[in-house]
Amino acid sequence: MILEEKTLSSEKIYNGKIINLRIDTVELPDHKYQKREIVEHPGAVAVLAITKENEIIMVKQYRKTVEETLWEVPAGKLEIGEDPKKCAMRELKEETGYSCKKIELINTFYTSPGFSDEKMYLYLAKDLVEGDPNPDEDEYVEIHKVKVEDALDMLQNGTIKDAKTIIAILMSKQLI
Amino acid sequence: MILEEKTLSSEKIYNGKIINLRIDTVELPDHKYQKREIVEHPGAVAVLAITKENEIIMVKQYRKTVEETLWEVPAGKLEIGEDPKKCAMRELKEETGYSCKKIELINTFYTSPGFSDEKMYLYLAKDLVEGDPNPDEDEYVEIHKVKVEDALDMLQNGTIKDAKTIIAILMSKQLI
Numbered sequence: 001m002i003l004e005e006k007t008l009s010s011e012k013i014y015n016g017k018i019i020n021l022r023i024d025t026v027e028l029p030d031h032k033y034q035k036r037e038i039v040e041h042p043g044a045v046a047v048l049a050i051t052k053e054n055e056i057i058m059v060k061q062y063r064k065t066v067e068e069t070l071w072e073v074p075a076g077k078l079e080i081g082e083d084p085k086k087c088a089m090r091e092l093k094e095e096t097g098y099s100c101k102k103i104e105l106i107n108t109f110y111t112s113p114g115f116s117d118e119k120m121y122l123y124l125a126k127d128l129v130e131g132d133p134n135p136d137e138d139e140y141v142e143i144h145k146v147k148v149e150d151a152l153d154m155l156q157n158g159t160i161k162d163a164k165t166i167i168a169i170l171m172s173k174q175l176i
Numbered sequence: 177m178i179l180e181e182k183t184l185s186s187e188k189i190y191n192g193k194i195i196n197l198r199i200d201t202v203e204l205p206d207h208k209y210q211k212r213e214i215v216e217h218p219g220a221v222a223v224l225a226i227t228k229e230n231e232i233i234m235v236k237q238y239r240k241t242v243e244e245t246l247w248e249v250p251a252g253k254l255e256i257g258e259d260p261k262k263c264a265m266r267e268l269k270e271e272t273g274y275s276c277k278k279i280e281l282i283n284t285f286y287t288s289p290g291f292s293d294e295k296m297y298l299y300l301a302k303d304l305v306e307g308d309p310n311p312d313e314d315e316y317v318e319i320h321k322v323k324v325e326d327a328l329d330m331l332q333n334g335t336i337k338d339a340k341t342i343i344a345i346l347m348s349k350q351l352i
Contacts, residue, residue: 003236003237003238003245003316003317003318004238004245005238005240007240013189013190013197014189014190014197016199016213017211017213018213018290018291019213019215019291021189021190021197021215023192024240026240028314028316029316032313032314034314035193036240036241037192037193037194037195038240038241039195039197039215039241039291039292041291044290060179061179062179062180062181063286063289063290064181064183064200064202064212064214065212065214065215065286065289065290065291065292065293066286066289066293066295069179069180070286070289075290077290107331107334107342108334108337109337109338109339109342110239110241110242110246110337110338110339111287111288111339112287112288112292112294112339113239113241113242113246113248113338114194114220114239114241114251114253115194115195115215115217115241115292115294116215116241116288116291116292117241117242118288118291119242120339137208138204138208138210140179140204140205141179142179155283158283158284161284161285161286162285162286162289163285163286163287163288163296163339163340163343164339166283166285166343167339167342167343167346170343170346170347171346
């Protein structure tokens with residue numbers, strides 16, 4: 001079955017600090033037309049950082065979008081042209097103070113492909129060295145160490161609500 | 177630590193078919209101001225539908241956002257005021273033709289809380305009865321049955337790239 005959609009025209013609605021919005025008019029496989037609302041995002045990294053004691057480094061962060069304080073793994077958006085691995089090490093260090101001697105890509109995924117092109121690179125960081133955080137000026141986070149088994153409980157009981165963090169924690173079971 | 181952000185003003189940028197975009201000006205805990213770009217979404221459901229033979233019902237669907245055909249679990253957005261459980265049963269039936277005698281909520285999460293309020297309700301559907309699909313007019317999907325162990329391989333080798341689908345598959349290990 002041919003599933004692709006040909007772009008007939010594209011309209012820029014908004015160019016922002018983190019996201020852009022455009023509307024594409026596409027031709028469907030049956031030759032009908034349809035509008036597609038597309039949120040452009042530069043991509044992001046998330047870091048599953050695990051200590052020698054099998055604790056996950058987590059951050060609590062207020063998210064205006066959902067008006068809740070969420071438990072998340074350290075994460076951040078890619079700068080233009082930035083290597084995701086370097087970005088992951090930078091974000092881990094800035095947000096939590098931890099640097100790592102070993103880091104590897106364990107998954108990449110689209111967070112919400114129905115309306116956004118955001119691609120997330122998930123890294124596993126080990127051999128951590130503690131240091132001082134240096135967050136962005138608009139970023140207020142609390143840093144916590146959570147045992148892997150407690151994180152799984154927090155996932156099951158609904159305390160952890162962030163998709164990338166759920167993926168990181170479920171994958172941690174296979175990795176430690 | 178006080179992490180909340182007070183809204184000082186809110187500007188509507190776009191009202192669309194699936195999403196809206198607004199920009200909030202917020203006051204940070206240190207009394208500085210910041211803009212927050214917020215994509216409003218009505219919320220969505222996803223369905224981990226498992227046959228008696230431990231196969232997951234999956235759909236292959238072209239996503240204009242990322243210009244790729246993705247493997248996903250059946251999913252769809254909530255209509256205004258719609259009960260997520262009814263929506264899950266409706267979307268499963270429309271997209272794949274399967275109806276289910278048993279359905280239960282196994283997780284809820286935010287797909288991308290950095291810039292969107294989209295909340296996803298993930299259901300487990302069992303005791304499936306095959307039927308004819310009836311997709312939306314702009315929806316072209318291929319339906320596949322994938323063994324749970326094959327789905328895990330497809331996750332590890334990068335064939336499956338959709339966050340909600342990765343969460344569903346990783347959770348299926350605990351459920352069957």
